[in-house]
Amino acid sequence: MPNTAPRPVLPSVSLAARVTTLLARSFPEYIPGVVYEGFRVESLDAREPRRMFVRWHGGTPTRPVWTHGPALGREKYKAQILEVLTRNGYAVTNVPGRMDVVVADKPHDTSGPRFAPVPSDIPVTAPWLVMDLWTRAHIATANTEEEAVAETMERERRHTVTEARIVTHQKLWDFLEGADAVLGDGLTWLRREVHKVVKHTTPVRHKRIDALVDVANALRRGDRFTAEGRLVGYETPYPGAGEDRPDTYSVHWVPKSAAPAVGYFPDAEWQRGPEVTTAITLLIEAGLTPVRYGEPIGEGAVMCEADGFMVSAADPSDLRVPGIHIDGIGSPSADQTARVPEVLRAAGWRVEGDRGWPGAWTAFPPAE
Template sequence: MTDTVPRAVLPSVSLAARVTTLLARTFPEYVPGVVHEGFRVESLDTREPRRMFVRWHGGTPTRPVWTHGPGLGREKYKAQILEVLTREGYAVTSVPGRMDVYVSDRPHDTAGPRFAPVANDVPFTSPWLVMDLWTRAHIAVGDTEEEAAAEAMYCERRHVLTDARMVTAPELYAFLERADEILGDGLTWLRREVHQVVKHTKPVRHERIDALVDVANALQRGEAVTPEGRLVGYKTPYPTAGEDRPDTYSVHWVPKSVSPAVGYFPDAEWQRGPEVAVAITLLIEAGLTPVRYGESIGGGSVMCEADGFMVSAADPSDLRVPGIHIDGIGSPSADQTARVPEVLRAAGWRVEGDRGWSGAWTAFPPAE
């Protein structure tokens, strides 16, 4: 869906020339000694790629308090320039209190964050900055990394919400705002369909804009959208419901975890001794894929972000019980399943297969 957002990318013409041509259709261009009020595309950088910005020269900074009617100073032109560049698909950065509008082409690959906390090494200033990675301009400061990260996420949400408005009809705008509040933070979301008779699909990765538009449409249809922890769910009808299929299915959206449980199940009551950690490390170093458990989706369930092997203590509630268990979670490849015992045995472990369950083993570390 993000591919439908316009991108102003014409590599054959410089960014400064394209922006100048675009803005000159609406605004006068400032020419020193000739045109005394107008815009100018500038850069203070001395190497490519240059950090470009648009500055309005001449005029008053703000509308005098004794005048009436619309603002006539630089702030009005800044807002209009920002609107034109955004509408044409450029990446723009506008910082309150500053007259410059930073501008750049949108990257071809827009997945991943646009805003990020960056350490600031300039003395006697705030230790953290919030940077727009597209325009290379800093938009906020923070006293701690956590404070800067929170501000970066806020900026990210507003950015995605703006993109969502560009690909949806105006009647959906109010629902997009509500969807943004319901979804909370998170850039990458996993969508899972849960059908009747305990049947569900694998989670499919989507960028935030897809989750935002989907939830907004559910709200517009009048469906009850329920947040449970970081899980967002609602029921939706089949497009062509018939007698041979249920009338509805549930949709679950949950953000991709930034700190997944890799190789083990994230139960707070389960104890993980050093033998579990050693086994997980051995299997990963051998090229095997560990399971990735992400956010809780309620009822003791956790979103499984990637199939693979899971390691647990033989008795997670009592580490004195010898041995560990290795289980294949989901649908790992047959090659991986076959290699689990060979990798551990090569490291000196004793491995026993589970007679009642294919793809499961009990293993004991080498005797000290």
């Protein structure tokens, strides 16, 4: 009969070879019976063959490593191995309480979070765990989901600062910690520039590391920072500005919503009557795009994540007031803006333009 037993999952020889070659440039390699003090790369878990473990084996038969003292023992070499592997682009996890360093190749797509809170397989010991998704190693425990989420966010922030140090010049390193504090929580950010108050660019999505480097550079330049709600902003001079041209413009950052909402009005307390719903339906069916709102950024303000139209009652606090308002939010295309009155008039609505604000209308439904 053929052998149907499952084959053992072998460790990644190529990863082990690459890590061994890299570390051998700086440290001795432990060889049982030959070299008594040094590192060794191995796999201890057949379920995760794509990750390896690096452990420092210390001491000779006559002088074990623990007689050297903590500063010259395994912890010192563990820290140095962590630094070398991280600097050379590997995914590395330092598991508290273990002498191993867990190492794996970085995933091809690093746009998502690196850490995640997960329920524990042994809830009596620890109900929640924080997992390093890159190495599949558990790095912290928590009693509640809220604690696990908070620990996850802190780990993400530390990780992003470390990544930023790898890709930036040393002169920026002292400002990265300050930039991290300014940005607060949030893994994905929206950036926009505001020129002359009413002229602003479309928000552009950025990963946190991009926001971190941008804000760190602003801190290094000495730009003036402001904060309103979750909105972070700084005033920076135009290129070449000096005494003859002291003009500045604003740069705004805000955390991108995990699930931005299609917004027909930004304030959830505003009421939406049947006339608003009818107008929204007509405009969407005609191919027009509604605005998408994200995080609140201050008193009565919400970040616009995607430009489009907004529909609201003429008086959101009193739906008996006739008429609705339609506004172009952000910087919608001129073609879409021009089609709003066209679509509503074709359905029998009376539409009046706002002379004081281009791209805004008041509309009244057909008379019953």
